[in-house]
Amino acid sequence: MTGTEPTSTEPTGHTGLRARFRVDRPGFSLDLNLRVFPGTVTAIVGPNGAGKSTALRVLAGLVLPATARVSLNGRVLEDSATGVWRPPADREIGVVFQDYLLFPHLTARDNVAFGLRARGTPKARAAQLAEDWLDRLGIGHRSDALPRQLSGGQAQRVALARALILEPKLLLLDEPLAAIDAELRVAVRAQLAESLHDFGGATVLVTHDPIDAMLLADELIVLESGRITQLGSPLAVAATPATDYVARLVGLNLLRRASGTVTFAPPECRLSRSQPDDSAAVACTVRGVEQLGGRLRVHLATMDTSGSVGYDAHPNDPAPPGQLLIAEVSLQSLFELRPVAPGPDTSAAFAKAGLLATGQPVWLSTNYPDGDKSESRES
């Protein structure tokens, strides 16, 4: 289910979503090219302001792009070259908005029936179909509830039912789990995955949460500042992050050196005050420290060692300065460096003692000095 290879015998150019568009805003432009096959889920991930939601709104017909060609199962939704533009109502799409945007004055049933009613389905028939959909998603017992009486998970399923009842060819989901309490998230995500699995059309999902993206999507698109910086299966993206953002997203460090780019997990790091024997050790400065259970999470930046006496390390394999890295070390490993009585605020104690103060130089070495592709193991 990687979605990159069409598996059916249908003509490839006519199935699923093909979209290429460009949106220009003052100080921002979004350029996106994507292809989503029926029955697959593509997740667009990226930092805030990357243009994820804008991309979704272009596909929904709620934002007019500068140039665009969008087709769904061979039907042109918009084409700036020929001037074709279909309004949202005529796109055969279903949208689940961030915060769901359930109509506050209508019951769950009437929310779900809304699309059918708008298209002229008789009231009783629309209500029956809405009930069926709510039953299918396991919330038939809430059909008389108003949106404000629903939990986040229930509201999400009502929103999903409202979109799916129209049997769209393309389902667009904008941060579908952002409004769910953390403790319910696992269950709600699993239900959503099930619903998406049953849905036969193409799905585009926008999220800032890498776990949601990894677990729900067949294909990831990483969007940064309006540009695609990486795409591929979740596994491939996780294994080989192409940018700092992706590396951070999947919890890895990305270090560029003259010899190439290495990735490694924060727990694989070791810190020392004096230069270790490890020839691959990198000189860094401390940016900040936070405590994480029994461990310390140390934010680092590679140091500009050019011209500094005493830091002439790795002369053959220099690392450009200013790269942001994270090291996770045990408290014990630091006590070895400088014993300080453990207290309720150990990181503050260290900082006070002059160790791991912001701006302080430290040496970072990894368990994989060759820059192996990380499959993070506990050190």
Add this chain to the structure above:
Amino acid sequence: MRRALVGLSSRSQKLRRLPGSVLSMVLLPVVLVALVGCSAAASAPESSVKNTEASADPSSNPALSGTIVVDAAASLTGSFTAIASAFKALHPDVTVTLNFGSSAALASAIVAGAPVDVFAAASATTMATVTTAGLTATPPKVFARNSLEIAVPPGNPGKVSGIRDFGDSAKKIALCAPQVPCGAAAAIAFAAAGVTPAPSTLEQDVKAALTKVQLGEVDAAMVYRTDVIAAGSKVIGIEFAESAKAVTSYPIAPVTKRANSASAAAFAAFVLTPAAQTILANAGFQAP
């Protein structure tokens, strides 16, 4: 110039007291006519000032000073503005503040304790309200009479010829409401003529009725002769015999318990002098 200012300020007071009669204010032509009318009328007293002084009546007492407030019926707006100017010429130290409005409303205000020195009413009934309350310093004196006249728009589109036409329901007719003096007077005239009127509207005062004529919204209205004259060419007046049965008398009296009773008495007396009577006659009033 000063007269014009007096006219405007007194109108703005009226505006506060009586929202309905602001009507005339909004019609620029009417205001202009009123101003022109009062300055024309005011030319008479200047020449007769000497006569008044020679007659040595109470109003020529040179020691008078202070401020007096004169409440007068709305139909006296033009003539009393001119009379106040003439009075001022005789007694430069006296400031006359004029306040025009519906007689009934003014009378209620006086009974309720409004600071008024002289009251000139458009009917004996309204004056009686004040007299009954024991608020007149001296018995009221009738200083003018007014009679009804039919007002029709220029060209007389409704082809109204007399009081009989007021019974024709095919014509648009404006009357004063029976609660206000002009309406009460009209009722007497209709009774005398044996006509049952078929009005479209019962206006809250005579100016409002006249405005409906000026705008051509009605074919005829029953108003005072003085209003027809004040409106100039905007309306045409038609006299009718029965108007003699419904003559309205205008009484005036100083109000008691006021500090400046000497000036108040002087003003009330001045209204009966030939100088003031000329002004009133020019405005269409009949002598008492």
Add this chain to the structure above:
Amino acid sequence: MRVSKHPSRVGTRVRFAVSGPEDHGVGLPGVLWLPAILALAFLALPLVALITRVPWATLPTLLAAPEIGTALGLSLLSASLATLLSLIFGIPLAWFLARSGRWPPAVRRLLRAVVTVPLVLPPVVGGVALLLLLGRRGLIGQYLNAWFGLQLPFSTAAVVIAETFVAMPFLVLAVEGALRGADRRFEQAAATLGASRWYIFRRITLPLIAPGVTAGAVLCFARALGEFGATITFAGNFPGTTQTMPLAAYLALETNPDAAYVISLVLLAVAITVLFSLRERWIRGVSA
């Protein structure tokens, strides 16, 4: 973990439960109590004064007068029709004002000024303006008269028109504010579900702004019920046709103040009852 504690991230559920325990401790600051009480007293005491003057002994007799019933019925009918007209025409106008984002700001300012004009115009002037437009010699009225024989002044229709003219701005401004405050994303959600613009307006936009529409309609009805100046000027005053409660009260004040107090009391009682019950019903209808 922190996400769940942050209200805005919990989304739908918290969004609608806006009032609650958070209000505790941020009530009215002490310094505002005095002006608030003074304001309330200022608004309420004139009514108290009016009520103290009501002649309770003769109240039944005065209330039994058929004119009061007629005037009350006409007042309720015309104010209801004026509110209905304001809803039919005012909501679309409010929509244009609120959603005219692409128009030049100058045009929008001008439009809003035009809508506000009846609020600042003295009602009597508004009545004259209506006469000049719709009177039988008015800009439009002359053709209505010539082509259809339609004469609006002095008819119940004229009362409704005058009240609508004066009261509609209240509704338009209230609805415009509600539209500006409404979350347009709901309309977008409806559009993706295949709803036409008209369907979205009826089924989404209108229910969402219902509280604003209710508030506007209540203000509009209240203003129409109390309308005096524009009505008496444009529609005139005739019992059963154009004499609404405020007109009856005004004219009663001329001769029979007791009756005027009674009429005012009835108007007050009816207004409070109607506004209160309407408001309760509409608000319940929206939230249930």
